[in-house]
Amino acid sequence: MTKVIIIGSGNVATHLIKAFYKSSKVQVIQLFNRSATSTEGIPVTNSYDELLNADLYIIAVSDDSISEVSHKLPFKGRLVVHTSGSVALDELAPENRRGVFYPLQSFSRNKDISFAGIPLCIEAGNDEDRKLLEYVAHSISRKVYRVNSEQRRSLHLAAVFVNNFVNHLYAIGNDICKKNDLSFDLLKPLIAETAEKIENMSPAEAQTGPAKRHDETTVQKHLDQLNTYPTYKKIYETLTKSIQKH
Amino acid sequence: MTKVIIIGSGNVATHLIKAFYKSSKVQVIQLFNRSATSTEGIPVTNSYDELLNADLYIIAVSDDSISEVSHKLPFKGRLVVHTSGSVALDELAPENRRGVFYPLQSFSRNKDISFAGIPLCIEAGNDEDRKLLEYVAHSISRKVYRVNSEQRRSLHLAAVFVNNFVNHLYAIGNDICKKNDLSFDLLKPLIAETAEKIENMSPAEAQTGPAKRHDETTVQKHLDQLNTYPTYKKIYETLTKSIQKH
Ligand SMILES: NC(=O)c1ccc[n+]([C@@H]2O[C@H](COP(=O)([O-])OP(=O)(O)OC[C@H]3O[C@@H](n4cnc5c(N)ncnc54)[C@H](OP(=O)(O)O)[C@@H]3O)[C@@H](O)[C@H]2O)c1
Ligand SMILES: NC(=O)c1ccc[n+]([C@@H]2O[C@H](COP(=O)([O-])OP(=O)(O)OC[C@H]3O[C@@H](n4cnc5c(N)ncnc54)[C@H](OP(=O)(O)O)[C@@H]3O)[C@@H](O)[C@H]2O)c1
Numbered sequence: 001m002t003k004v005i006i007i008g009s010g011n012v013a014t015h016l017i018k019a020f021y022k023s024s025k026v027q028v029i030q031l032f033n034r035s036a037t038s039t040e041g042i043p044v045t046n047s048y049d050e051l052l053n054a055d056l057y058i059i060a061v062s063d064d065s066i067s068e069v070s071h072k073l074p075f076k077g078r079l080v081v082h083t084s085g086s087v088a089l090d091e092l093a094p095e096n097r098r099g100v101f102y103p104l105q106s107f108s109r110n111k112d113i114s115f116a117g118i119p120l121c122i123e124a125g126n127d128e129d130r131k132l133l134e135y136v137a138h139s140i141s142r143k144v145y146r147v148n149s150e151q152r153r154s155l156h157l158a159a160v161f162v163n164n165f166v167n168h169l170y171a172i173g174n175d176i177c178k179k180n181d182l183s184f185d186l187l188k189p190l191i192a193e194t195a196e197k198i199e200n201m202s203p204a205e206a207q208t209g210p211a212k213r214h215d216e217t218t219v220q221k222h223l224d225q226l227n228t229y230p231t232y233k234k235i236y237e238t239l240t241k242s243i244q245k246h
Numbered sequence: 247m248t249k250v251i252i253i254g255s256g257n258v259a260t261h262l263i264k265a266f267y268k269s270s271k272v273q274v275i276q277l278f279n280r281s282a283t284s285t286e287g288i289p290v291t292n293s294y295d296e297l298l299n300a301d302l303y304i305i306a307v308s309d310d311s312i313s314e315v316s317h318k319l320p321f322k323g324r325l326v327v328h329t330s331g332s333v334a335l336d337e338l339a340p341e342n343r344r345g346v347f348y349p350l351q352s353f354s355r356n357k358d359i360s361f362a363g364i365p366l367c368i369e370a371g372n373d374e375d376r377k378l379l380e381y382v383a384h385s386i387s388r389k390v391y392r393v394n395s396e397q398r399r400s401l402h403l404a405a406v407f408v409n410n411f412v413n414h415l416y417a418i419g420n421d422i423c424k425k426n427d428l429s430f431d432l433l434k435p436l437i438a439e440t441a442e443k444i445e446n447m448s449p450a451e452a453q454t455g456p457a458k459r460h461d462e463t464t465v466q467k468h469l470d471q472l473n474t475y476p477t478y479k480k481i482y483e484t485l486t487k488s489i490q491k492h
Contacts, residue, residue, distance in 0.1 A: 063464075086464060105436055106443075106454060113439065119432045143435075151426045155433075157468050158422040161415045161478075162433050163440045164455030165485045169407045169415070171449035171492060176404040180397045186365045187401075187408050188445065189389075190351055193359065194409045195441035197352075199434065203417035208352060209410030218309075218332060222403050231488045232407075238484045239411045242477045246417060 001027040002136055005051060007069060008060035009033035011107040012083050016060060016140075017042065019115035023139040029054055048072050056136060058083060058101055059092075067091045079129050085156030088149045089123055099124040099133055102152055103141075106163050115140040121147035121155065172232055204246070211243040247273040248382055251297060253315060254306035255279035257353040258329050262306060262386075263288065265361035269385040275300060294318050302382060304329060304347055305338075313337045325375050331402030334395045335369055345370040345379055348398055349387075352409050361386040367393035367401065418478055450492070457489040 004026055006013050013033070020028045021040045028042050029052055036046040045051065051073070057080045059069050066082045070093040073080060080092055081099035092098040100123035107113065120137040122144060124130035130146065137144040147155065170191060174184045197206045210218035219240055226233035250272055252259050259279070266274045267286045274288050275298055282292040291297065297319070303326045305315050312328045316339040319326065326338055327345035338344040346369035353359065366383040368390060370376035376392065383390040393401065416437060420430045443452045456464035465486055472479035 086467070104432055106439055108443070108447075108452075111443070117435050119435060121432075143431075145429075145432060147428070151428055153467075153471065154422050154426040155428060157471050158419040158433055159436055160455055160457075160468060160482075161422070162419040162437050164453070164457060164489070165481075166412050166415050166437075166440050167444070167449055167452050167454075168457075168485055168489050168492070169412050170444050171453065172488075173404040173408040174449050176400050176407070180400040182393070182397055182401060183391075184448075185389075186350055186367075186391060187404055189363050189365060190405055191408050191412075191441050191444065193352055194412050195437050197354070197357070198413070198416050198437065201354075202430075203413055203420050206354075206413050207410070207417065208413075209406055211406075211410060211414075221332070221399075222406060225399065225403050231491055235411075235484050235488055236406075238481055239414055242418075242481055243410070243414050245477055246414070 001025065002056065002132070002139075003027055003029045003052075003054040004056045004058060004136065005030045005032065005054040006058045006060060007032040009035065009037055009039075010060065010062070011109055012103065013058075013060040014039065014109070015107050015113065015115070016058065016083075016103075019140040025139040026136050048074050051075070053078075055079065055132065056081065057096075063087050067093070070096070079124075079132065081124075081133065085121075085152055085159065088153075089125070090149075097125055097129055099129055100147075100149070100152065101133060101137065102147070102155075104155060104159065106159075116142055119143040119145055121145050121152055123148060123152065169235075172235070175229075175232075207243065207246075209243075211240040214244065247271065248302065248378070248385075249273055249275045249298075249300040250302045250304060250382065251276045251278065251300040252304045252306060253278040255281065255283055255285075256306060256308070257355055258349065259304075259306035260285065260355070261353050261359065261361070262304065262329075262349075265386040271385040272382050294320050297321070301325065301378065302327065303342075309333050313339070316342070325370075325378065327370075327379065331367075331398055331405065334399075335371070336395075343371055343375055345375055346393075346395070346398065347379060347383065348393070348401075350401060350405065352405075362388055365389040365391055367391050367398055369394060369398065415481075418481070421475075421478075453489065453492075455489075457486040460490065 017039050031044040038044040060083045076095045080096040081101040102121040104119040120141045122133045173187050177184045263285050266272050277290040284290040306329045322341045326342040327347040348367040350365040366387045368379045419433050423430045
């Protein structure tokens with residue numbers, strides 16, 4: 001069994017612990033977190049000096065603390081990875097072998113999610129470490145990708161567009177409904193269908209609407225409707241221009 | 247059986263014909279379209295003078311032609327509806343009883359979709375017609391809503407945000423992937439999860455990301471990464487500001 005220690009007790013750490021718990025190839029032998037909170041009965045410590053010997057240490061703490069935590073590890077030459085989309089590999093302390101184990105998904109504390117379909121983006125400093133990371137990744141997911149730091153930075157940026165920004169457009173839809181005494185439920189089937197369409201069609205093929213059709217009359221009507229929401233009007237204009245340029 | 251005639255042979259007409267075909271309460275007794283193309287073996291005409299007597303005429307033609315088509319109908323006092331989100335009820339010719347039968351969904355010609363979950367937005371000039379429309383709507387969908395013209399205009403605007411604009415953000419994600427030799431497949435689980443989250447959480451609760459956290463360092467890094475894509479940079483700035491204002 002490959003022995004793993006997970007550092008952190010946030011969203012990603014919690015979901016990783018649960019996923020590895022079901023794996024027969026990888027065993028989480030110890031947890032580290034500041035409050036020494038155990039999960040799934042796994043031994044836990046909050047002292048760096050008590051960290052056991054393991055094949056892999058996964059630092060799943062806030063981006064800002066990854067470097068600090070990696071510098072506190074009281075050993076050398078072992079494989080240490082972080083789970084962040086936006087932190088470079090070389091922000092990890094150079095005393096250990098470094099790598100990245102980035103799950104490209106948005107985790108919520110109270111929402112279960114199966115790891116099997118989550119893309120795991122792997123980076124390592126040498127072939128052997130890469131193979132170990134791939135082995136560990138495949139023990140919980142079908143989707144394992146080799147991704148360098150530059151590509152990972154781009155993925156993280158793309159994720160902001162398709163997750164954070166998309167969710168904000170949902171919030172705007174919700175606001176427009178509320179203002180007009182309409183239930184947001186009305187929009188949910190459309191939201192689901194829009195996300196489903198790009199499973200089998202490129203987003204360019206799936207694009208429809210007044211902007212795409214250059215239907216200036218409808219665009220103008222919509223802008224007029226948005227006169228009392230200047231921020232949303234700006235978003236409407238910016239996205240309409242971008243669709244027409246695409 | 248309630249007798250319905252469907253005018254038009256586009257996306258909406260085709261999906262409606264298929265949905266009513268399975269209903270035991272409503273029968274489509276005739277189709278009208280310019281090329282006289284039959285579907286499901288239903289009698290078809292391309293001559294307005296050959297239109298039969300029916301309880302309901304559904305005009306499912308392009309927005310720009312709804313008024314024209316409604317004026318060509320050679321009868322008076324019958325119930326005539328259109329299926330558009332953005333056309334007012336009174337753009338229909340006043341010689342007939344007027345209504346709206348707006349399915350709030352995005353249809354594609356080659357993609358089957360079940361009508362059962364599609365919200366049908368109903369508007370009519372009087373109670374009796376409204377009841378008939380509700381009866382017909384319930385024969386194909388569980389979700390029937392009374393929505394006036396003003397509300398429908400707002401829904402259509404909201405739909406542009408959660409469908410057309412969201413799809414464009416997917417296209418931007420796709421572009422960023424391509425530019426970095428990454429498969430768009432990497433983003434698909436995140437897209438699916440983002441859409442799924444708002445089934446049980448409000449979009450405001452589901453909001454995450456650097457804009458929401460006021461993580462100005464990451465926002466600035468992302469803007470730098472977008473220096474070669476001025477249009478996408480503008481979108482990033484506009485949406486970040488709007489999230490922070492929300
Ligand atoms: N959330 C996601 O959807 C997601 C997706 C992919 C990747 N990631 C990445 O995964 C990593 C963890 O994210 P998360 O969402 O799990 O974060 P989170 O839920 O906010 O949890 C952060 C964790 O970091 C710990 N921590 C912070 N500073 C620390 C320090 N100086 N020493 C020790 N522990 C410290 C916290 O411990 P305390 O509880 O003791 O404060 C907490 O357990 C980040 O790099 C993030 O970019 C997140
Ligand atoms: N597509 C959607 O996702 C969707 C969703 C909700 C509501 N709607 C609304 O549903 C209506 C139809 O949209 P659609 O997407 O089905 O359109 P579509 O696929 O583009 O089809 C338009 C239809 O209109 C017919 N038509 C156009 N001008 C006509 C005229 N002067 N006389 C007779 N027929 C004419 C066309 O006939 P020919 O084939 O002979 O040209 C065609 O059958 C519109 O009001 C639209 O706003 C659409």
